[in-house]
Amino acid sequence: MGVGITADGLVMAYDDVRAVDGVSFTVAPGEFFGLLGPNGAGKTTTLEMIEGLRKPQSGSVRIDGHEPWRREPELQRRMGVQLQSSSFFDRLTAREQLDTFGALYRVAAGRTDEMLEQFGLVDKADLRTEDLSGGQKQRLSIACALIHDPDVVFLDEPTAALDPQARRNLWDVLRTINDSGRTVVLTTHYMDEAEALCDRVAIMDAGRILELDTPAALVRGLDAPVRISLAPGTLSLEDARAVAGADEVAAGESALTITTRDPSRVLTELASRDALDGLSVKGASLEDVFLELTGREYRA
Amino acid sequence: MTPFGSLARAMLKGFFRDRMALFFSILFPLMFLVLFGGIFTDQGASKAEIIQVGPVAVLDDVPKDARAYVDESLDITRSSDLAAAVVKVRKGDADAVISQDGDTLSVRFSQADQVKAGQVQGTFAAIVQSANLAVTGQAPKFSLTTARVEDKSLSTIQFFTPGLLGWAIASGATFGAAANLVVWRRNGLLRRLRLAPIPTSAVVLARVAVSIAIALVQAVIFLAVGMVLFGLKLTGSWPMIVPLLVAGTLAFMSIGLLAGSIAKTEEAAIGMANFVVLPMAFLSGSFFPLDGAPRWISAVGTVLPLKHLNDGMLDTMVRGEGPAAALLPVAFLLVFAVVVSAIASRVFRWDD
């Protein structure tokens, strides 16, 4: 069921930019793969070459042995695609959109109701897509991509425009899909999303892949210190400095923060002093990795 | 439902829910039909309104056999005030004042309505002439009979229904294809469809089927309104309008596809389509006959698809020609469609 993907040396250059500049990776069957990167990094362009919307100027893509730009129906039937900007038939209702996309994949009519239910659109089924809110449109667009129960799913920023509930619900849907052995590839700006969902993440910038690994390995590789905060007054500044393993101590309005590369030693020591009021521990996140790799400058 | 069927259904629903498209492809041409039908029907039927001042021998003592002719073409009221009657004519409330002065009959008319002016002068010239002949006491040597060459039922509505229908079909097919292409390219639907397991031809054929269905709806509504309101009568081979309409739709769709492929925005596509279709409608005689037009206009007409569509429909719908009269126009339209579609497919883009 799961489908493997190989991208090898993909290049797509426009007049003045190399939007994708030699991107290679493989996605194993059943893997949940994330493409992360700032605006203009080349995520969409990479995804479009993999989906078969663009033929790479050089390099090659194989999905389960097929070259996607040849648009073979056998492959396309197994692929579900949600493009970055939702595209619908004009003046059709949500239900009619699902019916129409379903018919393109020769899906039985009952699927429409399942999808409306799954994506919380039952109340909006008879509203024209022009009248849906941004997030509702986004949900419908994903529902249209999944209506034929594809083996491999490509989602370009699926959670953009979604509220927290919808975002978590979509995560559940995607996890379920992936747990049943299907391959999922998505792009996102949200680090928590990539950390929560992806087996492996490729961090892209300026058309290249900078790092590619599991989220945990990426964070570990950063070797960033852990920040331990306590309620103010729990410990005096001097006492805190004396804690074994503490690299740095800062007393703020709302918290006393100890920075350390050896959190277990610091925590043991704090426990022995019975100084755990308002304790919170914050490790490095994928966001830190991301900012470390791509810098803080705005992207084109 | 098949992919083709579901696409066609989606396009049809999109069309029938688009008030602007409905207005411009159905109601707007129909307004012209009703307008033209109204104007010309009235003019053909109405009598000239004559004010007679004082006794007029030729009118008062018209012989029995000529009475019917006079009653048919003149609506006579009497008045004793010559000056007031002339004012009425000047204002357009009456068409002419007639009075007799000795042996001279005087007709005062206004040139503002040229048709009426001619009708009034001709009628009275004839009356005076036959009165003169009667005075000589001789039997007339020559007599006149008249017969129309067209179907007996032919009235003006017969002439412009095919032309206006041709224009309606041409605009509907051109704008439909152009707008559809641009809108779907801009909102990304073309790309999305490209990733669905359907051949490109299914999308194109669905659009063709929808455009033909719309053209059929236009034709049915046009013919129904023409027949019910204005007494349009179809002649023997009128069913040939179906192949004409199909071929015409293909030809104009190809123009629309070309415009939609070149244009970046919907407005530009519609502007481009207008730029082609509107002048073509004039040069193809959709709005008025080109009998008196200079030769170069009819020369241009021979390469215009709408001219061939109009001629084919005129021949088969109202001129009573056989089905064969549609063959040449259909062939021309199909060749035109193939050539322009080939050009359009070269400039076609899936996305911008």
Ligand SMILES: Nc1ncnc2c1ncn2[C@@H]1O[C@H](COP(=O)(O)OP(=O)(O)OP(=O)(O)O)[C@@H](O)[C@H]1O
């Ligand atoms: N058709 C095009 N013509 C010219 N340049 C293009 C075209 N499409 C994309 N680009 C450029 O290629 C680069 C990569 O674009 P891409 O859409 O792949 O970025 P992205 O990572 O998806 O960004 P975002 O997070 O904003 O969606 C950008 O600099 C963009 O301006």
Ligand SMILES: [Mg+2]
């Ligand atoms: Mg993008």
